[in-house]
Amino acid sequence: MKQTFKRPKALVxxxxxxxxxxxxxxxxxxxxxxxxxxxxxxxxxxxxxxxxSVFLYDYFNADVVEAPHGRAPAVATGVKRARxxxxxxxxxxxxxxxxxxxxxxxxxxxxxxxxxVIFVNNTVFGMTGxxxxxxxxxxxxxxxxxxxxxxKTNGFPIKxxxxxxxxxxxxxVARAAVNxxxxxxxxxxxxxxxxxxxxxxxxxxxxxFLSACPTNWKMTPKQATExxxxxxxxxxxxxxFKGGQE
Amino acid sequence: xxxxxxxxxxxxxxxxCVLACPKNLLMVxxxxxxxxxxxxxIDDMKSCTGCALCAEMCPDVVITVFK
Amino acid sequence: xxxAEFIKGNEAIAMGAIEAGCRFYFGYPITPQNDIPEYMxxxxxxxxGTFIQAESEIASINMLLGASSTGARAMTSSxxxxxxxxxxxxxxxxxxxxxxxxxxxxxxxxxxGGIDPSxxxxxxxxxxxxxxxxxxIVLAPHSVQENYDLTMKAFDLADKYxxxxxxxxxxxxxxxxxxxxxxxxxxxxxxxxxTMTGAKGREKRLIKSLYLSEGExxxxxxxxxxxxxxxxxxxxxxxxxxxxxKLVVVAFGSVARILKSTVQMARDRGMKVGLFxxxxxxxxxxAALDKISHSIKNFMALELNTGQMLxxxxxxxxxxxxxxxxxxxxxxxxxxxxxxxNEIKKIYKKxxx
Numbered sequence: 107m108k109q110t111f112k113r114p115k116a117l118v119x120x121x122x123x124x125x126x127x128x129x130x131x132x133x134x135x136x137x138x139x140x141x142x143x144x145x146x147x148x149x150x151x152x153x154x155x156x157x158x159s160v161f162l163y164d165y166f167n168a169d170v171v172e173a174p175h176g177r178a179p180a181v182a183t184g185v186k187r188a189r190x191x192x193x194x195x196x197x198x199x200x201x202x203x204x205x206x207x208x209x210x211x212x213x214x215x216x217x218x219x220x221x222x223v224i225f226v227n228n229t230v231f232g233m234t235g236x237x238x239x240x241x242x243x244x245x246x247x248x249x250x251x252x253x254x255x256x257x258k259t260n261g262f263p264i265k266x267x268x269x270x271x272x273x274x275x276x277x278x279v280a281r282a283a284v285n286x287x288x289x290x291x292x293x294x295x296x297x298x299x300x301x302x303x304x305x306x307x308x309x310x311x312x313x314x315f316l317s318a319c320p321t322n323w324k325m326t327p328k329q330a331t332e333x334x335x336x337x338x339x340x341x342x343x344x345x346x347f348k349g350g351q352e
Numbered sequence: 353x354x355x356x357x358x359x360x361x362x363x364x365x366x367x368x369c370v371l372a373c374p375k376n377l378l379m380v381x382x383x384x385x386x387x388x389x390x391x392x393x394i395d396d397m398k399s400c401t402g403c404a405l406c407a408e409m410c411p412d413v414v415i416t417v418f419k
Numbered sequence: 420x421x422x423a424e425f426i427k428g429n430e431a432i433a434m435g436a437i438e439a440g441c442r443f444y445f446g447y448p449i450t451p452q453n454d455i456p457e458y459m460x461x462x463x464x465x466x467x468g469t470f471i472q473a474e475s476e477i478a479s480i481n482m483l484l485g486a487s488s489t490g491a492r493a494m495t496s497s498x499x500x501x502x503x504x505x506x507x508x509x510x511x512x513x514x515x516x517x518x519x520x521x522x523x524x525x526x527x528x529x530x531x532g533g534i535d536p537s538x539x540x541x542x543x544x545x546x547x548x549x550x551x552x553x554x555x556i557v558l559a560p561h562s563v564q565e566n567y568d569l570t571m572k573a574f575d576l577a578d579k580y581x582x583x584x585x586x587x588x589x590x591x592x593x594x595x596x597x598x599x600x601x602x603x604x605x606x607x608x609x610x611x612x613x614t615m616t617g618a619k620g621r622e623k624r625l626i627k628s629l630y631l632s633e634g635e636x637x638x639x640x641x642x643x644x645x646x647x648x649x650x651x652x653x654x655x656x657x658x659x660x661x662x663x664x665k666l667v668v669v670a671f672g673s674v675a676r677i678l679k680s681t682v683q684m685a686r687d688r689g690m691k692v693g694l695f696x697x698x699x700x701x702x703x704x705x706a707a708l709d710k711i712s713h714s715i716k717n718f719m720a721l722e723l724n725t726g727q728m729l730x731x732x733x734x735x736x737x738x739x740x741x742x743x744x745x746x747x748x749x750x751x752x753x754x755x756x757x758x759x760x761n762e763i764k765k766i767y768k769k770x771x772x
Binding site: 149171180 | 488
């Protein structure tokens with residue numbers, strides 16, 4: 107018998123700190139698989155963000171530099187301009203990328219920086235204990251929207267992929283989910299394309315992953331996975347927004 | 353002929369693999385690992401096709417697949 | 420020796436940076452330092468360098484963090500309000516031990532303040548400025564030539580200590596023109612076994628400032644402190660007319676430059692006044708001043724603020740029976756040598772007679 111599924115080499119063999127049923131672990135593995143697939147591990151420089159994703163510097167078997175909250179696209183800009191032959195990616199949550207780091211992501215995309223951005227949208231600030239994120243859904247209860255997000259006072263859940271699609275500088279923008287195996291297989295394809303965009307020197311690539319946060323949603327992993335399908339996907343539609351197959 | 357292996361000490365018992373199996377072969381058992389999590393298992397290995405969807409969905413790379 | 424060229428202060432900084440091998444510049448416009456990004460945007464491409472006008476001061480300092488993390492020589496510049504915005508990045512660079520050169524051609528505050536020369540950023544520069552227990556080396560030029568020379572030195576110090584180095588000037592030092600002589604920079608090599616290059620044929624590397632394990636951050640802070648202490652060997656200062664001086668005036672940067680004329684005036688009138696000019700503001704020349712206080716008892720700080728370096732002067736010589744006086748000139752206009760002379764004369768009369 108031949109082993110047909112194993113841990114990617116780019117993913118360090120240590121237990122993760124993620125809660126049971128959190129999709130970060132899946133997304134980490136997909137990124138690591140792509141690093142292996144394209145043989146770029148020895149050229150990779152990751153930029154860690156702040157929040158649950160910060161420990162990616164322990165999980166990826168590659169060079170990683172830590173960025174302040176929201177600033178990963180600016181740090182990655184500096185890294186990539188100084189080392190244009192390296193593969194440079196950021197991995198950021200919604201608090202990091204869509205709130206405090208809005209300016210940095212928009213301008214990195216608009217400059218067409220040759221970096222790949224992995225954006226994990228789980229509609230909540232995870233690490234800090236479940237506060238409202240810019241992507242929190244209408245009516246969603248969080249520790250700072252105890253009566254549910256009120257669009258009148260809190261504004262609307264922000265659609266980052268749609269926003270970045272409009273920028274002339276972005277090359278590839280897509281939204282994926284890993285809540286079931288069907289979506290996961292599609293997500294793999296989108297992520298591959300995002301890698302290729304950078305490897306081919308085509309420009310800025312961005313993949314938003316809808317992700318479950320069972321702990322802060324106060325749900326079982328099964329319920330959280332269903333919520334991604336039933337509540338998130340209708341508002342945050344999946345697919346390629348810009349720059350599909352070469 | 354296929355086989356899946358669980359690395360039990362890494363399992364967090366989230367059950368995403370259980371949801372992923374198209375043949376409903378997996379379950380979260382009552383066995384608790386050292387981290388205190390109930391661990392996933394398969395009883396009917398003979399029916400496993402080795403499709404690897406359980407492994408794909410596992411956030412902790414607990415499952416390896418042989419075919 | 421190279422011929423003298425007539426150069427603007429800000430441009431001398433940019434020229435020194437390029438000569439020292441700076442190939443990456445990130446900045447955002449703010450008066451009175453715009454000549455620096457303008458010069459860099461024009462001249463960096465000639466040497467294969469990269470200029471980015473960033474979306475903000477915050478983005479520029481983080482681009483600096485990124486470029487420097489690869490081992491490249493990189494710089495950002497701004498002026499007071501912009502330097503406030505950079506403090507987050509400076510704190511991370513210190514915590515992560517990433518070098519980099521940051522120029523503050525300071526203007527006046529608080530708030531939007533004005534664009535006059537000011538030394539109101541002394542505390543921010545020398546006490547860390549951002550969150551956490553850290554220090555940056557602070558170099559304070561007082562002439563266009565020094566702008567050029569100290570910028571080159573800043574890159575060496577940054578690499579040597581794997582720490583950001585701040586150049587603290589002001590509108591006066593940035594805007595005035597003076598003749599300078601260029602010189603060939605001799606590059607010093609420093610270990611690069613920590614840089615982000617991709618884990619090819621070696622273990623992966625990690626640059627971070629997050630330490631969560633029991634005791635880890637305590638050790639990290641003490642290690643950093645030891646490094647900051649070791650920077651004492653870089654202390655630089657200049658003295659003038661110390662022979663038989665009865666009153667030592669202490670000043671840095673632009674005001675020290677004006678004082679040179681003033682002290683000459685005082686000596687011409689028979690007043691025994693000396694000048695002490697710290698060039699490194701961190702580390703501050705405490706020991707040198709303390710030594711001077713064994714023979715001279717009267718000191719006076721002169722600053723373009725309401726009294727900041729004054730505190731360091733008091734820490735140096737404020738013990739025993741020394742007298743420490745102060746004349747502050749918050750921003751709004753530039754003091755003339757005559758104005759400073761009158762202030763020094765008052766103190767001299769009071770203390771010496």
